Amino acid sequence: MKHFPRSLLAAAVLWSSAGQAAPAAPSPKQASRLEVVAVSDVRPGNVAVSAQGRVFATFHPLGGSKVQLGEVKDGRLQPYPDLSVQNGGAAASDATFDTPLGVSVDSSGRLWVIDMGLKLGKTRLWAFDLNTNRLARKIELPADIAPKGSFVQDFAIDEARGWAYLADIANPGIIALDLASGKARRFGGHRALQSEDIDMKIDGRLVHFGGKPARVGINPITLSADRETLYFGAMNGTTWYRLPAKLLREGADDAAIAAAIAPAGPKPISDGVATSAVGDHYFTDLQRHAIARLGRDGKLSEVLRDPRLQWPDNLALGPDGWIYVSVNQLDRTPSFTGGADEGRPPYHLYRFRAR
Template sequence: MNTTTTTMKNMASFLLINLVLTFAISAQNESKLEIIAEMDVRPGNVAVSPSGRVFTTIHPLVNPSFQLVEITGKDTYALFPNASYQKNSQSPSSYKLDTPLGIRVDQKNRVWIIDAGLNLGATRLFAFDIETKKEVFRHDFSAEIAPKGSFVQDLAVDEENGWVYLADIGNPGIVALNLETRKERRFANETVQAEKVDMIIDGKLTNFGGAPASVAINPITLSADKETLFYGAMNGTTWYMLPTKLFREGKTNDEIDQGIKVMGPKPVSDGAATDSSGNHYFTNIQHYGIDVLTSEGDLKPFIRDARIDWPDNVALGPEGWIYMTVNQLHKTPAFTGGKDEGNPPFFIYRMKLE
């Protein structure tokens, strides 16, 4: 038997094993997927409060009338914090949300939203108190830190030390903000760039903006003790880590660069969440599911289900639940180059961590 024949047989065996594994995982987990929201508009990112309240941005790629809601039932939601912050198809305004996407809820019951301001031309960070629905923080980033072409769209909040870390996929880089002093900085090197990894969905190369999708830094998370920042490109299979003290202590870009290490592998992913045990959960947009990089360094499927049609992001909630938004994003005109091929409803699901 020649080498080519042996290689082909090994590859066929590998594909068969993975196919069987995928079906087994899907069958095992299908009944565990619970619908939290069934929506006629595309949810963007989801966040869950310590008490279990669920919030979601509405994805800006489809130019929605409203931008941020709290889920109040399986098929109901309420504008958050109120109607006055929603753009409502009007002209961009510095007093209203424009194109928010990334959202987090901290342990102080504050909802944090990063608004890329794609129509406004200004990147802004907001925080609202959940109970009072009052704006408790706002920061407008300078043009130097979030220059023209930026799309700052995900964030990680360190409420203990008073810092926020953000991912800019438009001008790839990490943006760090000291919440007390309002001092901003930007860091970039090759680790924030897209890797040479194709995005293949249903056996087809996925385009974005008329060319093969090549999306830079996207998911970004923090360790439970806030001492480590994790990040990676959407079009990438490497999950990086760096000590947050390098930002807090004002280290140079060279010192930050030297502090970066590879945490482990990741799938092509649009979102991630890190739990208190050091496990990392990634949306797997190529394979209809969620993957987990365990604290031991093993990357494996967590769930596969045909209903998970472009999982946009994940969030960890109380009592051991993981939440995910599913919005068929690759079927929007930005990806198809033509009409919207998505079919509502769109979903927010959750399932128990095991």
């Protein structure tokens, strides 16, 4: 999962002691499909891949890393673009990363990173030019749209029209950001943005926060290949929704936006998603240590299952049919266990081929 509101993180986090069933082992065929891309002693956050096959990942804020963004080189994550933008454990500042998580590469060769600003108290969207490896843009979201305490942790970029669509799970909503002007609007209050009343169970254990089962709203969010349709869903949700993106771009009122939201199909309880050029949606399936696909026929199927997928956080489409996945054992962090970190490094970035 990306992150939680501070009130929830501060609360006592409990796991039920019942049900300790181990995940089903993969078949030899499935196991052979999961290929290690990188290993890390610190939890990765989200992963992104360029058209040239360069692989990038944030380090998850729950991991306590002094480096926040890296590029895979020789099977390890090295600081990207260099140490100058990493906070190194120092106090939060405008010049360095704070708590970035979501990351994406657009078709223009820019690496976009959303920085939740949990310490700094403001949300920023960074963009790096992969040709020069230099900072190209840094946009601060308006304080009335993403106030202190927001958890804007996943997004989709429309580089052709110059828009970004971001998901805030603290106050479940969609933020539409005009990249040229920096102006933004928020849409919230709709039931599609909220968690369903459905439990999350991993390895047979029920995830609790503050003495009650976790309920996490809008998290995964993507765009269609033509950037005309915005897709989104709750982490604790079994329905994938669609919305014409132009309504957000053109300033339609909330009633018109709400009326245009429609189900796109079923989904598993998931943290990350990637939508292919042909319209298939690939989801991380947290409960089953699996990857699922929602096809154009509207049917949900399992692509692969492997016990190494212990909290598959997000997905990224790469060249030559590869799909990349970050795995960080987030359910074993103190924020979930209420005690010691039960994670077992190293942590991994994997990839597999879509079939």
